[in-house]
Amino acid sequence: MRPFSYARPADARSAVAMLGDGAVYLGGGTNLVDLMRLGVVEPGALVDVSRLADDVIEETPGGGLLVGAGVRNGDLAAHPLVRRRYPVLAEALLSGASGQLRNMATVGGNLLQRTRCSYFQDVTKPCNKREPGSGCPARTGDHRNLAILGHSESCVATHPSDMAVALVALGAQVRVEGPGGARAVPMPGLHRLPGDDPSRDTVLEPGDLITAVELPALPLAARSRYRKARDRASFSFAVLSVAAALEVDGGVVRDCRIALGAVAHVPWRAEAAEAALRGAPATEAAFARAADAELAAARPLPRNGFKVPLARNLLLRVLADLAEMP
C-alpha cells in the first residue's frame, strides 16, 4: 500500500475544504480500504468523514425521512420507521454484505462503492474504469455477473449496492456539500451509465461530499419489498435484484415503483415496467407484460443471457407477492 496522510475534519464544510489533490473521503472503509490494498486506488490523503455529526435519522416536515450519510447500514436497517414505512430499504440493507460489514459501512459510502468486476479489481489487467483507454476485457471475458442493460463498448460493470436499488425505487434525494455549496441530487440521477467514460460512476464533482439521503413521503412504500437472487445464502453480491412497491385498488394497479439491481452500471429504475403497470389489472399476465416491456431493452452478453429470464421471473414473483399482501 502506498503511504498516505490522514485527517479527521470536524464538519462537512471543513471536510470539503480539505479535499485537495489526491485526497479521498473515507467512510466506513469497507470498500475503499480493500481497493487501496489492491492498489486499485492510491490516494495521497484520506479525509475521514465517518465520524461527522451526520449519523442522524429524523423525520422531515414533509413526512419523509432524513438519513445522515454517516449512518451505519446496520442501524438504518433496524430503524423502526424504516422498517414500517420503507420495508424495501430495510430488506435491501439486510440482504447486503455481512453483519460485521453492515455495522461498519455508511450510507454515503454504500452509494459510492465501486464495481466488483474482477478486471477492475486486478491492476495487472486492463480496465477502462480504472485506467481509461486500456480496454474492457470483461466484455469478451468473464461477465457472468455483469450488465445486461445500459452497458457500452467501454464498460459492462454493474453497480454493486443493494441499498441503492431500494433508494432508486423510492425516489430518494441525495444531499451533497460541494466546493460551490450545498445541493440535492435525485435518485436515479446520482449514478451514471458508462458511455465512453466509465471511470466516473456518479455525477458528483471533485470535492463533493454526500451529507445525507432524504426519503420522500411515499405511502405506497409500506407495501414494498426487495428480493435478491444470489449464488449462496450467505453474504454475496446480487446476481440480480428487484426492489418494488405496489399500490393496488380494486384489482387495479394505482401506482408502483420498480428498480432492478446488478443489471447495469446504475441501480436501474424500471420506468417502462412502471408505465406498463399503472392502471393495469394486478394480474400475472399484466406483470409479465410489464417485465417484458422493461427487458425489451436488454442486451445480454454471451455468458449472462440467463439474467434476462432471471430478471423476468424475479420481477413477476415480487409483484405477485406484493399483490397478494394483505
Add this chain to the structure above:
Amino acid sequence: MTTTDVKYVGSALDRVDGVEKVTGAARFAFEYRPRDLTYAAPVQATIARGEIKGMDAGAALKVPGVIAVIWHGNAPRLAPSDAAELSVLQSPRVAYRGQYVAVVVAETLEAAQEAAALLRPEYAEEGHDVELRADHPRLYRPEHVNPRFPADDERGDPDAALASSPVVVDAAYTTPAEHNNPMEPHAAVAEWDAGGLTVYDSTQQPSGLRGQLAPLFGMPPEQVRVIAPYVGGGFGAKGRAHPYVVLAALAAKQVGRPVKLAVTRREMFAVTGYRTPTIQRVRLGAEADGRLSAIVHDVWEQSSTLAEFAEQTAVATRMMYAAPHRRTTHRLVRLDVPTPSWMRAPGETPGMFALESAMDELAVACGLDPIELRARNEPATDPDAGLPFSSRNLLACLREGARRFGWADRDPRPGVRRRGGLLYGTGVASSTYPAYRAPAQATARAEPDGSYTVRIAAADIGTGAKTVLTQIAADALRAPVALVRVEIGDSALPQAPVAGGSMGTASWGTAVVRACEALTRELEESGGRVPPGGAEASAATAQEVKEQEKYARHAFGAQFAEVAVDAATGETRVTRLLGVFAAGRILNPKTARSQFVGGMTMGLSMALMEESVMDARFGDYLNHDLAQYHIAAHADVPDVRAYWVEEDDPHLNPMGSKGIGEIGIVGTAAAIANAVHHATGVRVRDLPIRLDRLVR
C-alpha cells in the same frame, strides 16, 4: 507408574489444545518473531509464458526500509533439482501467470509491499495455452496417477459389453478448478544460523518438508528444522512444499536475517496448488434389472509445464461396483497454468461425482431405487485387486442413512414436489476412500514425576490429531490422559508422514502405540519404577506396515441430500444433508463428527459454489478472493448431520481405525446433484450447480 483401566480411545475427549487456540496463546507460523526480523513481499508474473528480460528495481530500492530486491539475476543459487516448481528465482523462464519472479525484503511489511508494487519486470511474452480440452493435441497418458496407480486399467471387453447392454448410460461430466482456502493462509518465517535453516511454516508434514528443503540448499536433512505446532487448516494445500517457503528461505539466506513471508489469499490462487479441472465421460452398461455388465470411465485433466500432477480421478471406479467388464483411463495435458496439487480427497471427489451421478442416471433409466441399484452391484471382493475387503459396510451405510433420512416413502418422480415457490428433491450417493498407512517413528518417555511424553513429528491441521494421539498414547500406557503429553509439529521429533491421505492417525497412532508398548515393557522389566533420569522407548513401523496382510482396505459412506430449488430464480439451497460412514473404529466422536461434517460442508460448497474461473487470454484464475470465490458459510449449511456404523476391523492398525478426513466430501456433490435432478427434472452434469444452470 500410575495405571488406569479407563479407555480413552472412543471417548469424546475435548481438544487438548482447545484453550490455547481459543485464547490466542497458540502460535501459528506467521506469529513467530525472531530477532532482526525482516518482511518479504513477492512479485508475481503478469504473463503466462515467456522470459524475464530485465528487472528495473530502481524505484523499489529507493523506498525507505528496503533491504534487497531479489530476482533470478541476483538470487542465491539452489542445488539442481527435479522439483522445477520449487527452483524459485533460478531461471528467466515464466511457466505460468502468478509465478514468483522476484521478492522484496524490507524492514516492514508495508515498505516491502510498496516496493514490490514499484518493481518493473521486463518480459518477452510468448503465446500461451491454458485451456483443458478433451481433444487437446498434447494429451498423453501419464506413467502413474497420484500417488502411484496405473493410469489405465482394463478388464474383460467393455466395448462389446456396452454394445450388448439393454440399458446404457453415456454421459459427460465436468468439474472446475477449485482452490483450497484454509482459514490460515500459507506463511513461513525462515532463519539461518550456524546450524543451518529453521523454518516456521504452516505445513501438513514437518518431516517431509525438511526432506524437500534440504537438498535444494545442498544440505543434509539434519541441518533443516521445520516447526509447525499449530496449523490453521490444510485440506492438502499444505501437504507439500510450495514455492513460497523456498522463497522465504532463499531470501533469508541472501539478506542474512530472518524473513517472514505470508502468502496473501490472492497469491494463493497461483502458487499453492488447486484441484485440477476435469472432463469425464462415464459409460455404464446394465441389464434391465440394474446389474452392471460394463463400467467405462475416461478422464481428462491438466497439469503445469513445471510438474506432472496427475490426479487419480477414475481410480475409485475400479473398486466401487461389481462389473465383469471395465475400463478406466486418465489423460493429462501440460498447460501454461499453475501446478495443481492435493485438495481434500483428490481424485475420489471429482471422480465419484461423475460415477455417482451416472449411477443415479442408471437408477432412473432402470426404474430402480438408487439404493437398491447399488445393492445389486455390491462386489464380493475388491474388483480391482481381487483381494478380500478388510471390511466393507457400504450397504449398511446406505440403509442406516435411508432410515435416518426418511427415504422409505420417497416418490421417485422428478420435479413434482412444490411448496410455495420451491421445488424439493432428495438424492443419495456412495462415498469411498482408501485406508492407507505409512511408516512412522515415535518415542515414548516416562518422566520421573510420573508423567509421560510422547514425541512424533505429526501435524495437527485442525483435525484434533494431537488430542486423538493423546488418547491413543494414554490407552497404550494405561495412564490417565492428564499425565500424557504429546509433542508434535517439529521435524526434530521422530519422523512422521503427512497429515494427508486420511492416513495421519492410522500411521502416527501405530508408531505411538508401539513406542508406548515398548516403554511399558521396559518399565515392567525394571519392576515398574521409573529411573531418576526417566525411561524412553522408541518405535519405527516401516516393517509392520510392509508386512501387513493383503486386504483391500477402504472406508465407505453414504450421503443423503435434500434440496430446495427456487422455481423462479433457480437458486438451490441444501435444506438437509446427512451422512453415514463406516470407517473402522471412531477414536473420538467429537473430533470425528467435526471431520465428517466439515467434509460434507466442503462437498456442498463444491456442488453449489466453488469454481476458479480461468480467463484464457490472461492465463490466471480471475476470482481470486473470498468475495468472488464462494465457499459455503453458515447460512448455507443449516442442517448437516454425520453418523457412523461401528466396524470391528482387525486388519487395519492397533486402533482398528480408518481415516476420516476425506471421505465426508467424496459423495456429497453427487448426492446434491442427484437431489437437484429429483427436485427439478434437470440433470446438471457440470459443477457448480449455480442458478444459471437452472433458471428458465
